[in-house]
Amino acid sequence: MNTPAIEISNLWFAYDGVRVLEQVNLRLPAGDFLAVLGPNGGGKSTLLRLLLGLVKPGGGGIRVLGLPPGQAGGSIGFLPQFTAVSASFPITVLGAVLLGLVRPGVTWFQGGAERKREREAALTALSRVGLAEHAGRRLSDLSGGQRQRVFIARAIVSGPKLLLLDEPTASVDGKSRQELMALLAELNHDMTIVMVSHDMSTVDGCVKSIACVNRTLHHHMDSRLTPLIFAQATGADLIAGCPVELLAHGAVPHRVVLDHDSPDCCGGGHAHGEKTGSGDGGRTS
Amino acid sequence: MIEALGYEFFRNALYAGLLASLICGIIGSLVVVNRVVFLAGGVAHASYGGVGLAFFFGLPVLPVTAGFSTLAALGMAWVTLTSRERADTVIGVLWAAGMALGIILIDLTPGYNSDLMSYLFGSILAVPDSDLWLMAGLSAAVLVLVALFSRGLLAMSFDAEFARSRGVPVRFLHFLLMGLTALCVVMVIRVVGLILVMALLTIPPFMAERRARSLPGMMLLAGCLSAVFCIAGLYLSYALDLTCGATIIAVACVGFVVSLAVPQRHRPVAPTQQGLLPNGSGA
Numbered sequence: 001m002n003t004p005a006i007e008i009s010n011l012w013f014a015y016d017g018v019r020v021l022e023q024v025n026l027r028l029p030a031g032d033f034l035a036v037l038g039p040n041g042g043g044k045s046t047l048l049r050l051l052l053g054l055v056k057p058g059g060g061g062i063r064v065l066g067l068p069p070g071q072a073g074g075s076i077g078f079l080p081q082f083t084a085v086s087a088s089f090p091i092t093v094l095g096a097v098l099l100g101l102v103r104p105g106v107t108w109f110q111g112g113a114e115r116k117r118e119r120e121a122a123l124t125a126l127s128r129v130g131l132a133e134h135a136g137r138r139l140s141d142l143s144g145g146q147r148q149r150v151f152i153a154r155a156i157v158s159g160p161k162l163l164l165l166d167e168p169t170a171s172v173d174g175k176s177r178q179e180l181m182a183l184l185a186e187l188n189h190d191m192t193i194v195m196v197s198h199d200m201s202t203v204d205g206c207v208k209s210i211a212c213v214n215r216t217l218h219h220h221m222d223s224r225l226t227p228l229i230f231a232q233a234t235g236a237d238l239i240a241g242c243p244v245e246l247l248a249h250g251a252v253p254h255r256v257v258l259d260h261d262s263p264d265c266c267g268g269g270h271a272h273g274e275k276t277g278s279g280d281g282g283r284t285s
Numbered sequence: 286m287i288e289a290l291g292y293e294f295f296r297n298a299l300y301a302g303l304l305a306s307l308i309c310g311i312i313g314s315l316v317v318v319n320r321v322v323f324l325a326g327g328v329a330h331a332s333y334g335g336v337g338l339a340f341f342f343g344l345p346v347l348p349v350t351a352g353f354s355t356l357a358a359l360g361m362a363w364v365t366l367t368s369r370e371r372a373d374t375v376i377g378v379l380w381a382a383g384m385a386l387g388i389i390l391i392d393l394t395p396g397y398n399s400d401l402m403s404y405l406f407g408s409i410l411a412v413p414d415s416d417l418w419l420m421a422g423l424s425a426a427v428l429v430l431v432a433l434f435s436r437g438l439l440a441m442s443f444d445a446e447f448a449r450s451r452g453v454p455v456r457f458l459h460f461l462l463m464g465l466t467a468l469c470v471v472m473v474i475r476v477v478g479l480i481l482v483m484a485l486l487t488i489p490p491f492m493a494e495r496r497a498r499s500l501p502g503m504m505l506l507a508g509c510l511s512a513v514f515c516i517a518g519l520y521l522s523y524a525l526d527l528t529c530g531a532t533i534i535a536v537a538c539v540g541f542v543v544s545l546a547v548p549q550r551h552r553p554v555a556p557t558q559q560g561l562l563p564n565g566s567g568a
Contacts, residue, residue: 052450054449054450070452073451073452074451076450078447078450078451080444080446080447080450081446085443085444086318086320088494088495089318089442089443089494090318090493090494090495090497090498090499090500090502090503091443091498091499091500092498092499095499096443099439099440099443099444099447099448100451102436102437102439102440102448102451102453103451103452104437104451104452104453104454105437138498154447
């Protein structure tokens with residue numbers, strides 16, 4: 001297993017002549033958990049689509065699990081952005097997970113043995129996300145957080161080595177978000193995970209490295225949020241403002257960012273080890 | 286009212302209604318869950334150009350209309366894929382252009398054109414055997430195609446982005462769906478006319494969607510509902526001497542209102558409450 005999960009070299013991509021991504025280089029070792037941060041329109045989702053082989057790069061090389069994009073099939077699990085699946089679509093939880101095993105081509109005939117095997121794989125995936133007892137329910141009867149876990153089950157039903165997630169925690173409530181992140185940390189034991197997010201509060205203990213994407217990509221082999229990462233991820237000028245003001249705190253816990261008055265605030269230093277500390281008594285805003 | 290079955294035209298009307306219901310249940314469900322109802326409306330109306338062509342050149346109407354509306358549908362599918370932003374506008378233009386072409390061609394056709402209205406409002410009581418056979422052939426073709434691509438169609442309808450990531454040929458399936466819609470529209474034109482096609486394509490699937498647990502289940506339920514509307518509408522129009530196509534749609538609309546009034550299936554117990562039960566019994 002020495003093949004890196006993802007290898008990108010000198011990649012660029014243009015939409016209607018405008019370069020969305022350029023000079024992208026990334027070597028992601030197997031077993032990593034990468035959070036891809038960046039402003040909207042910075043090219044995060046495009047990068048994911050390039051990895052999936054849904055769009056062709058303008059130039060440069062991409063290898064996913066050692067293969068060209070789009071060739072690794074079921075070895076890549078994919079969770080699209082909180083999907084526009086209509087709430088009234090008639091499908092059961094089990095039926096939705098089974099769609100993770102769909103293959104191109106026509107269905108001539110599906111034998112009973114194959115049907116049974118697929119059903120068992122789907123039930124296993126559902127029990128991994130803790131929803132086995134809901135298999136027979138209509139998908140529309142589940143809560144938003146549960147539905148998102150069903151889609152994760154659909155992504156892992158084929159037993160992938162790499163899991164690509166597009167905004168997995170968008171539009172779920174705080175508690176479901178924590179449960180989702182715990183689930184992803186657990187799945188990370190078996191597979192490499194790449195998670196696109198514009199929400200920096202998802203960057204917690206389980207994330208192993210961070211990539212900031214804004215036309216180009218900066219890979220930080222560390223999951224601590226530094227002012228530099230803030231600046232790259234929000235697309236702001238590092239000199240122009242303090243990250244705390246850029247974010248206006250938002251969903252980011254105050255303890256992971258620096259004091260307004262700290263000399264390090266805009267100097268490119270690190271947000272120190274306070275991330276895990278509990279005593280942030282006097283620093284509430 | 287059973288004596289109506291003694292007439293061949295009435296039996297043929299029933300057969301035509303049932304065939305149309307079968308296909309409308311299947312294609313209508315796909316149209317509704319893929320949210321291409323407006324496209325289907327465009328295909329239905331543009332197909333009038335095919336009727337005009339057939340009249341002008343003195344060719345058999347159904348085959349020519351089938352060919353013309355399939356071409357129109359593929360054109361519209363292409364527009365939706367290439368210029369997504371203005372697709373609805375372009376479809377509106379094609380919609381009107383097809384109808385205008387049909388009417389102008391019929392104007393230019395010499396002779397007596399009493400049949401014109403029958404394609405706008407349906408002529409289910411005048412379906413000849415030859416049309417029935419053609420409808421049966423089209424139904425069989427639609428059934429085989431949907432069965433062959435069933436899994437891909439389901440994956441695309443549920444989540445096109447995910448389906449694409451799995452290598453499902455979503456583009457091709459989109460064209461296939463629009464082609465099938467065109468064939469379906471041509472069949473239903475015979476029954477209720479192209480003005481009223483939309484009702485039969487959308488009302489039964491809409492009623493079925495919220496009550497079914499799978500896409501095939503939705504298709505089956507929609508087909509059955511559609512058949513009930515067709516049969517009830519036929520008998521009512523016979524008994525009350527009303528226009529057939531309009532009566533079928535009126536019955537469907539009443540069914541639609543009733544289905545809105547009937548309470549939905551109850552949502553199962555909330556997860557938190559479910560969680561409490563085993564704990565309580567285990568203590």
